[in-house]
Amino acid sequence: MEKARKDRKDMRYTIPDYYRQFRCAAGQCEDTCCAGWQIQIDERSLGRYARLKGRAGRKLRRSIRWRQRIFRQKEGKRCVFLNQDNLCDMYTELGEKSLCRTCRLYPRHIEEFEGIREITLSLSCPVVARLLMNREEPAAFPACEKDGEEEYEEFDLLLYSALADAREVILDILQNRAVPAQAREQRMLALADEVEKNYMEGALFSCQELFDAPGRAEAAGKPGGAENNEARMGRRFCFMKKMFAFLDTLELLREDWKSCLDETRALLYSQADAGYAATCLEFGAWMKRYMPMWEIQSEQILVYFISVYFCGAVYDGRISAKAKLAAVSRMIIEEMLMARWIKNEKTLDTEDIVETVYRYAREVEHSDKNVNRLESLMEKVPSNLTSYVSGFVPPCTV
Incomplete structure (x- = not known):
């Protein structure tokens, strides 16, 4: 095994060839990902939310369960920001960059290995499931390389x-x-x-x-x-x-x-x-x-x-x-x-x-x-x- 280290080196990315065909159905989704389960908030987003000023900041902070690091939910286990049109009020009012890592990435799924980052689309999303179940061609997984700086734990x-x-x-x-x-x-x-x-x-x-x-x-x-x-x-x-x-x-x-x-x-x-x-x-x-x-x-x-x-x-x-x-x-x-x-x-x-x-x-x-x-x-x-x-x-x- 190699010991943990932090190096600048090429990062190899692999994605399925159907990755770029994905388009979020947003308000038209038959089973929105913003309801039915808890949405975890990453540490960096929590810090941004704590520092946000004005009325939007106050509203946002009231919408978080800080100990659990999750967004509050309303009836039907719907995220507090999910409106009647199945659209996100946070996205509408503050833009895409305001979203936490979970909301920004889903349904993208990332597995990381030393020097390799594999990005896929989760079958738990109705759009992805429909995309894959209607596909006749065998899936392929092309790769590309980009510069990156990563920190790795012990890795065999x-x-x-x-x-x-x-x-x-x-x-x-x-x-x-x-x-x-x-x-x-x-x-x-x-x-x-x-x-x-x-x-x-x-x-x-x-x-x-x-x-x-x-x-x-x-x-x-x-x-x-x-x-x-x-x-x-x-x-x-x-x-x-x-x-x-x-x-x-x-x-x-x-x-x-x-x-x-x-x-x-x-x-x-x-x-x-x-x-x-x-x-x-x-x-x-x-x-x-x-x-x-x-x-x-x-x-x-x-x-x-x-x-x-x-x-x-x-x-x-x-x-x-x-x-x-x-x-x-x-x-x-x-x-x-x-x-x-x-x-x-x-x-x-x-x-x-x-x-x-x-x-x-x-x-x-x-x-x-x-x-x-x-x-x-x-x-x-x-x-x-x-x-x-x-x-x-x-x-x-x-």
Whole structure:
């Protein structure tokens, strides 16, 4: 490891190629980011707000809970500055520069590593979810360099290099549409498992052999034996029933999220596993006929979670867990869509997918506690089990 230092050096920036297509819907947004959760204020903005003079300064200071470092809320958990037109009064009266870091950046999401800043757009924003769910082209992540001055804590450059290389290979695997979707997901999980194994054994240099021939990892992680769809979906029924019970124990950010979980459990898991299997087959056949785009949308979800979070394992070593959470996140969204399909008298549209995706992302991505608990759970889940249960809705089967 290299010790902390402060240097002037080139900073490498990566952004998804759809980044500049984003345009905030502002007052037209169907689920504004200025309501439903607490907005944290950064230290620098708090200092500016404390020094602001005049009537605007007095109003602003009355609108802050200083101990919690958050803006006050009014009825409906709406930010005190959010007016009836779903526009921000602070922005209107004081300009964009008056906004705190959270409001200025969202839905931009930033991950920083030594000499690298990765900027993405969060799926928790309805506009971003719609942008990604309507995109047919594989996502790309171009890079550029700029001068910068950064301060770094201890950083394992060797591990990060291995993770970055692994991520590149995984993204290639996930976006290879000549291979069935379930097989791609299994290869992702197997490769992540092998990289973590090498890391734990102090053999990161051996990862290059996996990257040169990723099929070796697939063979090492491939589940043995063959099962029919009914047996496989029986496994999925047990696994997902437990997952939704676990989701109910996580920190609740939006009150209506609990009703979504309750609804999914009631519609899918109150029946016997045989009834669930029949529902999966019928739902899968319907999706394949009427929403063939779901396979590409599933790919986009996996690519998103891997591109944003996989290299974060440089700080906690949870390499396999991050890959498994990407797969399980896709599965959870698929289960919630199946429940909504039942509720909607066996029909869905793209807006149902967009809403389910961004609501799931809001509950998971915007709580460090939730992400940590989910990754901790994923460490206990065998990757071969995740492979067995991940792709049994027909659009995703081999």
